[in-house]
Amino acid sequence: xxxxxxxxxxxxxxxxxxxxxxxxxxxxxxxxxxxxxxxxxxxxxxxxxxxxxxxxxxxxxxxxxxxxxxxxxxxxxxxxxxxxxxxxxxxxxxxxxxxxxxxxxxxxxxxxxxxxxxxxxxxxxxxxxxxxxxxxxxxxxxxxxxxxxxxxxxxxxxxxxxxxxxxxxxxxxxxxxxxxxxxxxxxxxxxxxxxxxxxxxxxxxxxxxxxxxxxxxxxxxxxxxxxxxxxxxxxxxxxxxxxxxxxxxxxxxxxxxxxxxxxxxxxxxxxxxxxxxxxxxxxxxxxxxxxxxxxxxxxxxxxxxxxxxxxxxxxxxxxxxxxxxxxxxxxxxxxxxxxxxxxxxxxxxxxxxxxxxxxxxxxxxxxxxxxxxxxxxxxxxxxxxxxxxxxxxxxxxxxxxxxxxxxxxxxxxxxxxxxxxxxxxxxxxxxxxxxxxxxxxxxxxxxxxxxxxxxxxxxxxxxxxxxxxxxxxxxxxxxxxxxxxxxxxxxxxxxxxxxxxxxxxxxxxxxxxxxxxxxxxxxxxxxxxxxxxxxxxxxxxxxxxxxxxxxxxxxxxxxxxxxxxxxxxxxxxxxxxxxxxxxxxxxxxxxxxxxxxxxxxxxxxxxxxxxxxxxxxxxxxxxxxxxxxxxxxxxxxxxxxxxxxxxxxxxxxxxxxxxxxxxxxxxxxxxxxxxxxxxxxxxxxxxxxxxxxxxxxxxxxxxxxxxxxxxxxxxxxxxxxxxxxxxxxxxxxxxxxxxxxxxxxxxxxxxxxxxxxxxxxxxxxxxxxxxxxxxxxxxxxxxxxxxxxxxxxxxxxxxxxxxxxxx
Numbered sequence: 009x010x011x012x013x014x015x016x017x018x019x020x021x022x023x024x025x026x027x028x029x030x031x032x033x034x035x036x037x038x039x040x041x042x043x044x045x046x047x048x049x050x051x052x053x054x055x056x057x058x059x060x061x062x063x064x065x066x067x068x069x070x071x072x073x074x075x076x077x078x079x080x081x082x083x084x085x086x087x088x089x090x091x092x093x094x095x096x097x098x099x100x101x102x103x104x105x106x107x108x109x110x111x112x113x114x115x116x117x118x119x120x121x122x123x124x125x126x127x128x129x130x131x132x133x134x135x136x137x138x139x140x141x142x143x144x145x146x147x148x149x150x151x152x153x154x155x156x157x158x159x160x161x162x163x164x165x166x167x168x169x170x171x172x173x174x175x176x177x178x179x180x181x182x183x184x185x186x187x188x189x190x191x192x193x194x195x196x197x198x199x200x201x202x203x204x205x206x207x208x209x210x211x212x213x214x215x216x217x218x219x220x221x222x223x224x225x226x227x228x229x230x231x232x233x234x235x236x237x238x239x240x241x242x243x244x245x246x247x248x249x250x251x252x253x254x255x256x257x258x259x260x261x262x263x264x265x266x267x268x269x270x271x272x273x274x275x276x277x278x279x280x281x282x283x284x285x286x287x288x289x290x291x292x293x294x295x296x297x298x299x300x301x302x303x304x305x306x307x308x309x310x311x312x313x314x315x316x317x318x319x320x321x322x323x324x325x326x327x328x329x330x331x332x333x334x335x336x337x338x339x340x341x342x343x344x345x346x347x348x349x350x351x352x353x354x355x356x357x358x359x360x361x362x363x364x365x366x367x368x369x370x371x372x373x374x375x376x377x378x379x380x381x382x383x384x385x386x387x388x389x390x391x392x393x394x395x396x397x398x399x400x401x402x403x404x405x406x407x408x409x410x411x412x413x414x415x416x417x418x419x420x421x422x423x424x425x426x427x428x429x430x431x432x433x434x435x436x437x438x439x440x441x442x443x444x445x446x447x448x449x450x451x452x453x454x455x456x457x458x459x460x461x462x463x464x465x466x467x468x469x470x471x472x473x474x475x476x477x478x479x480x481x482x483x484x485x486x487x488x489x490x491x492x493x494x495x496x497x498x499x500x501x502x503x504x505x506x507x508x509x510x511x512x513x514x515x516x517x518x519x520x521x522x523x524x525x526x527x528x529x530x531x532x533x534x535x536x537x538x539x540x541x542x543x544x545x546x547x548x549x550x551x552x553x554x555x556x557x558x559x560x561x562x563x564x565x566x567x568x569x570x571x572x573x574x575x576x577x578x579x580x581x582x583x584x585x586x587x588x589x590x591x592x593x594x595x596x597x598x599x600x601x602x603x604x605x606x607x608x609x610x611x612x613x614x615x616x617x618x619x620x621x622x623x624x625x626x627x628x629x630x631x632x633x634x635x636x637x638x639x640x641x642x643x644x645x646x647x648x649x650x651x652x653x654x655x656x657x658x659x660x661x662x663x664x665x666x667x668x669x670x671x672x673x674x675x676x677x678x679x680x681x682x683x684x685x686x687x688x689x690x691x692x693x694x695x696x697x698x699x700x701x702x703x704x705x706x707x708x709x710x711x712x713x714x715x716x717x718x719x720x721x722x723x724x725x726x727x728x729x730x731x732x733x734x735x736x737x738x739x740x741x742x743x744x745x746x747x748x749x750x751x752x753x754x755x756x757x758x759x760x761x762x763x764x765x766x767x768x769x770x771x772x773x774x775x776x777x778x779x780x781x782x783x784x785x786x787x788x789x790x791x792x793x794x795x796x797x798x799x800x801x802x803x804x805x806x807x808x809x810x811x812x813x814x815x
């Protein structure tokens with residue numbers, strides 16, 4: 009290489025500086041050396057398509073290029089190991105045959121934060137790449153009992169085996185040329201399979217498919233309909249349950265031992281007129297991938313004769329807030345629905361009037377519908393009242409005594425009263441307030457102060473809504489008659505400093521190690537966003553400058569590995585040189601520190617972004633089982649009680665849709681309605697660090713029953729990828745937060761609808777009915793406060809039970 013005189017001078021000066029540095033014992037950074045002076049890589053070898061070399065001191069990774077006249081790999085590969093299988097790459101990318109030239113360079117990060125070459129480029133020429141022949145297509149596919157077999161393919165090291173059984177598919181990778189399907193298929197004539205051969209360095213074979221025989225099923229025998237409308241049938245061998253479909257709609261599943269269904273009761277319950285009712289009957293077999301049909305579908309018709317129908321109520325009206333109508337002959341009760349905008353209240357009465365005073369609590373338009381009901385009769389058609397505009401009532405007997413006591417009569421339907429005195433306000437459940445004491449408490453001077461008072465309610469629709477007219481008045485405060493005794497000044501005890509992060513390190517995809525500086529205030533941020541780069545390893549450095557014992561610990565969930573062990577602050581969690589993404593993280597404080605401080609953290613998740621929000625104190629941040637990388641972590645330590653709120657956040661895994669990308673909270677519905685989609689898994693965690701403690705939960709799963717252990721703080725309960733429905737759930741709070749809140753939850757169950765609220769570890773949902781959960785609401789309520797109403801977030805309960813066991 010030819011140099012100018014200037015370059016020669018720079019080189020001489022550089023050599024002199026290096027000599028002086030070596031003489032003084034100063035370290036030399038290869039990344040700071042000019043390219044012409046960089047060392048050469050040693051022992052570079054190419055054997056059978058695998059390039060290898062000796063590690064170079066100071067290098068953090070190696071960049072590799074290889075190309076020929078028709079193919080160029082012009083994107084650097086950041087390789088941390090000292091070998092690379094070039095032949096495997098060319099095979100996997102279906103590259104052209106020919107002579108390839110290979111260039112290899114060691115790299116490291118310089119003091120300015122840039123990746124630079126730290127070695128001369130080693131060049132390997134004349135690598136002759138010849139495409140391996142494609143593997144032969146498997147032949148001689150056949151059944152040997154329940155064992156699928158085929159002839160071994162030369163050079164093949166594994167086979168992808170796909171079994172098709174009815175509507176189910178099972179996929180496995182095997183190394184032998186057979187697969188035993190016993191336990192998965194009920195009848196080999198109802199299944200066929202596919203086989204594809206695989207091997208390193210060889211193109212995958214074509215897929216071979218077993219000749220498929222038409223599926224044939226036995227008939228369901230001895231199907232009969234009794235005079236009173238009950239359909240029965242004989243057991244079908246291998247069937248685990250039976251499905252009844254009436255008029256094209258899914259109706260019911262019966263267990264294998266229950267082989268009857270009351271068609272007449274079903275039609276009676278639908279209030280149908282007399283008609284010919286079509287129905288079908290299927291025999292099913294449950295397996296790990298769902299259900300298969302194991303018999304011919306039986307189709308039948310039932311001649312339904314309807315019972316007499318009650319007359320429609322007439323002469324609907326209002327007497328104040330009391331709904332009235334004319335009595336209906338033979339009716340024994342009436343079912344009413346009160347409407348206010350898009351919300352409803354349901355009541356059942358035995359007389360021809362209904363008092364809605366506890367529900368009509370806001371100035372707006374109301375109307376109602378009424379249906380007459382009686383045993384032995386079909387319910388009447390509904391009748392609808394006129395729309396009525398209601399005005400809020402006034403508080404009565406409001407007065408202020410000489411000593412400053414504000415009192416009033418109880419207001420119908422009120423659960424609390426809101427008051428304002430001057431610029432101060434609050435709530436009381438009693439019917440009086442000591443205004444004088446409030447003035448003294450806030451150090452107010454003598455004078456006239458405005459006072460307002462309103463009745464509130466959280467019944468049915470209302471969550472702190474005003475249900476009365478506002479009363480306004482004036483309170484004349486004459487000041488305190490006593491001079492308070494001065495309180496001796498005391499020197500407050502010093503408040504210990506909050507433990508803090510002092511920095512950290514992240515190992516980031518394509519970047520390598522990145523040092524992180526802790527901010528003076530706020531959260532420490534580790535990683536990247538908007539660059540689609542995975543975090544592979546995390547180190548959190550922290551200082552405990554408090555008098556409390558304890559430390560910071562964390563663990564990560566890593567691709568292909570799962571949860572790794574907990575490590576203490578200052579240690580790396582994750583992997584290096586394996587190109588494996590961190591998918592989830594849990595962080596906690598220990599011992600006395602955990603009693604006084606909370607660690608909060610939030611992650612940026614592939615495809616989801618920041619939707620999960622902040623979690624704290626050992627809760628799971630991120631995902632498991634979804635193959636989604638964490639790209640960024642925010643973390644901070646705060647005193648317990650810093651947050652003024654506690655929230656419950658949750659999401660579900662829905663049939664065909666997978667995990668919801670956004671988390672619901674505060675009683676919002678998670679799941680679906682009207683789509684017949686089962687819930688398969690659920691994750692729940694608490695937000696805010698108002699109190700120490702957490703949340704735990706367990707589910708009742710199809711074919712499994714109640715889980716034997718609880719899931720906690722963001723962990724998945726249920727299953728994923730097994731097509732198993734959730735049927736029930738129990739949720740409870742733990743630690744100090746349980747002393748301040750009750751947790752309520754209710755579910756939407758197949759064939760029932762929305763059930764009533766369960767709370768604090770009670771069961772919600774069903775068991776023994778094979779009924780899927782389709783939706784869920786969860787809400788926190790202050791300890792001892794009333795449960796949420798039957799109508800909440802625009803959803804009204806269809807059943808007064810929270811948990812239904814059996815039929």
